[in-house]
Amino acid sequence: MSDEKVTKVIDARGSYCPGPLMKLIENVRLAKVGDVLDLLSSDSGTKKDAPNWIKKTGQELIGIYDEEGYTRIRIKKIK
Amino acid sequence: MKNIVIIGGGTGGTVVANRLANRLYDQKDISITLFAPEKNHIYQPDLLFLSLDLSDPRRMFRDEQKLLNKKVNLIQQPVDAINVDNKFVISKGKKYAYDYLVIATGARLVPDLIPGLAGNNNHFYDYSSAMQLRDKLRGFKKGVIVTGVADVPYKCPPAPLEFTLLLDYKLRKYGLRSSVDLTYIYPINSIFTIQNVVPILQKEYDTRNIAYKTFFIVDHVDPEKHEVVAMDGETVKYDLLVLIPPHRGQQIISDAGIGDEGGWMSVDKYTLQEKNHEEIYGIGDATNLPVSKAGSVAHFQSGVIANNISNSVLGIDEKINYDGSTMCMTEIGYDKGLILLFDYSHPPYGLIPSRLNHLAKVFYLDYYFANMMYGLP
Numbered sequence: 035m036s037d038e039k040v041t042k043v044i045d046a047r048g049s050y051c052p053g054p055l056m057k058l059i060e061n062v063r064l065a066k067v068g069d070v071l072d073l074l075s076s077d078s079g080t081k082k083d084a085p086n087w088i089k090k091t092g093q094e095l096i097g098i099y100d101e102e103g104y105t106r107i108r109i110k111k112i113k
Numbered sequence: 114m115k116n117i118v119i120i121g122g123g124t125g126g127t128v129v130a131n132r133l134a135n136r137l138y139d140q141k142d143i144s145i146t147l148f149a150p151e152k153n154h155i156y157q158p159d160l161l162f163l164s165l166d167l168s169d170p171r172r173m174f175r176d177e178q179k180l181l182n183k184k185v186n187l188i189q190q191p192v193d194a195i196n197v198d199n200k201f202v203i204s205k206g207k208k209y210a211y212d213y214l215v216i217a218t219g220a221r222l223v224p225d226l227i228p229g230l231a232g233n234n235n236h237f238y239d240y241s242s243a244m245q246l247r248d249k250l251r252g253f254k255k256g257v258i259v260t261g262v263a264d265v266p267y268k269c270p271p272a273p274l275e276f277t278l279l280l281d282y283k284l285r286k287y288g289l290r291s292s293v294d295l296t297y298i299y300p301i302n303s304i305f306t307i308q309n310v311v312p313i314l315q316k317e318y319d320t321r322n323i324a325y326k327t328f329f330i331v332d333h334v335d336p337e338k339h340e341v342v343a344m345d346g347e348t349v350k351y352d353l354l355v356l357i358p359p360h361r362g363q364q365i366i367s368d369a370g371i372g373d374e375g376g377w378m379s380v381d382k383y384t385l386q387e388k389n390h391e392e393i394y395g396i397g398d399a400t401n402l403p404v405s406k407a408g409s410v411a412h413f414q415s416g417v418i419a420n421n422i423s424n425s426v427l428g429i430d431e432k433i434n435y436d437g438s439t440m441c442m443t444e445i446g447y448d449k450g451l452i453l454l455f456d457y458s459h460p461p462y463g464l465i466p467s468r469l470n471h472l473a474k475v476f477y478l479d480y481y482f483a484n485m486m487y488g489l490p
C-alpha cells in the first residue's frame with residue numbers, strides 16, 4: 035500500500051444509493067488539490083467504475099487494495 | 114429537568130419529536146423543544162408532481178403546530194448557533210440548554226456553486242421554483258429540454274430521472290413530444306445510481322427516445338450559448354434547463370465545528386451520534402452518511418434516535434442501531450412505479466414496475482401526515 039498521508043476516508047460500504055462512486059465524486063469536488071482520499075466500497079463494481087471516473091476527470095489513481103470484504107481505492111486530487 | 118432540543122421541523126425533526134413525546138408522555142421533568150421556523154410543513158415529494166401540473170399546490174402543506182404532539186414545545190424561529198462545548202443553542206439572542214440535541218436541518222440549495230446556473234436554470238426542489246417551472250412548462254411547445262443533476266449530493270436520487278420520464282409521458286399525452294427533445298445528464302457512468310434497476314430504466318429511456326449523457330460532470334453553464342459545459346469540455350445545448358441545483362449542509366453545522374467540507378454532519382452510521390459528542394444526533398439530509406437523502410431514511414432513523422434517547426433518559430440500557438433502511442418510490446410515467454427497499458447489507462429489491470406502486474406514491478402524502486402526527490412506525 036502507498037504510504038501517502040490520507041486526508042480523508044470515505045466509508046461507502048453498504049451504500050446502494052447514492053453509491054460509492056457518487057460519494058467519491060462528492061468528496062473529490064470538495065477536496066483541495068493535493069488531498070489524498072481513500073474510498074472504501076463493498077460493491078464489486080466500484081473497482082471498475084471508480085478508475086474510469088478518475089481517468090475521465092484527470093485525477094490520479096494511487097492504488098486499489100483488496101481488504102477483507104471490501105476494496106480500498108486511493109486517489110489524489112491533482113487538479 | 115432534562116432538555117431534549119431538536120433543530121428543524123422537516124420530516125426527521127417532526128417525526129422524532131412526536132416519537133419522543135409518545136415514549137416520554139408521562140415524564141414530567143423532560144422537556145422536548147423543537148425549533149421550526151416555518152409555519153407550514155411541506156411534503157416535498159409532491160413538488161415533483163406540482164412542477165408537472167400533476168398535483169394541486171394546496172395538497173402539500175400542513176400547519177406544523179397541528180402535526181405535533183402537545184408535549185412538544187414548538188418555537189417557530191431558527192437556531193442561529195450551536196455551542197457544542199457548553200451544550201446550548203442560541204436563537205434570537207437567547208440561550209437554550211440541552212442534554213440531548215437532534216440536528217434535523219436538512220439540506221440547503223446553493224445554485225451559485227456552479228457558475229452560470231443561477232438565473233438560467235429551473236428546478237422543482239422548492240415551492241416557488243416548482244411553481245415557476247410549472248408555468249414555464251405550460252407554455253413550452255418546441256425545443257430542447259435538458260434535465261439532470263448539477264452536482265452531488267442531492268436529495269431523492271431518483272427525482273431527476275422521475276421528472277424526465279414523467280415529462281416525456283406528459284409531452285406525449287399533449288401531442289408535443291415530436292417537437293420537444295429531451296436530454297438527460299448524469300455524473301456517473303449510467304443513468305441512475307442503483308445498478309440493478311438501471312436496465313429497467315434504460316429500457317424506458319431507449320424506447321421513449323430520451324437522449325442521455327453519462328459521466329457528465331457539470332462545470333458551468335454558458336447562458337449566451339445556451340450550453341451546459343462539463344468538466345472535460347463536453348457540451349449540451351438547451352432551450353429550457355432543469356437541473357437539480359447543488360446542495361450543502363446548513364451553515365450552523367459548519368460554524369459549530371461538526372461539519373465536513375460540505376457542511377454535512379459526520380455521524381456514526383449505526384448510532385447516528387456525532388463522532389465527538391455522543392449527546393448530539395444527526396438525522397436525515399443533514400448527515401454525510403452514504404445513504405440516500407430521503408424522507409424514508411429520516412423516518413427510519415427517527416425510530417432509532419427516539420428509542421435511544423428515551424431509553425437513555427429513562428436509564429434503560431438498551432440501544433438499537435440504524436441498519437441503513439431506505440425505501441425509494443420511483444415513478445416512471447404511464448401510471449407505473451417502482452418501490453425499492455434496501456439497507457446496508459441487502460441490495461435493492463422490488464424491481465417490477467406496477468400501477469399499484471404508482472398509486473402508493475400518489476397516496477403516500479396522506480399516510481405521511483397521518484404517520485407523522487401519531488408517530489407511527
Ligand SMILES: Cc1cc2nc3c(=O)[nH]c(=O)nc-3n(C[C@H](O)[C@H](O)[C@H](O)COP(=O)(O)OP(=O)(O)OC[C@H]3O[C@@H](n4cnc5c(N)ncnc54)[C@H](O)[C@@H]3O)c2cc1C
Pocket residue numbers: 120121122123124125126148149150151156157158159160161190191192193217218219220237238239268269272363365396397398399406407408409410411440441442
Ligand atoms: C422534489 C423532491 C422529491 C422528493 N421525493 C422523495 C420521495 O419520493 N421519497 C423520499 O423518501 N424522499 C423524497 N424527497 C426527499 C425528502 O423530502 C427529504 O429527504 C426529507 O424531507 C429529509 O428530511 P429532513 O428532516 O432531513 O430535512 P427537511 O425535511 O428538509 O427539513 C429540514 C428543516 O430544517 C429547517 N432548518 C434548517 N436550518 C434551520 C435552523 N438553523 N434552525 C431551525 N430550523 C432549521 C428547515 O426549515 C426545514 O424545515 C424529495 C425531495 C424533493 C425536493
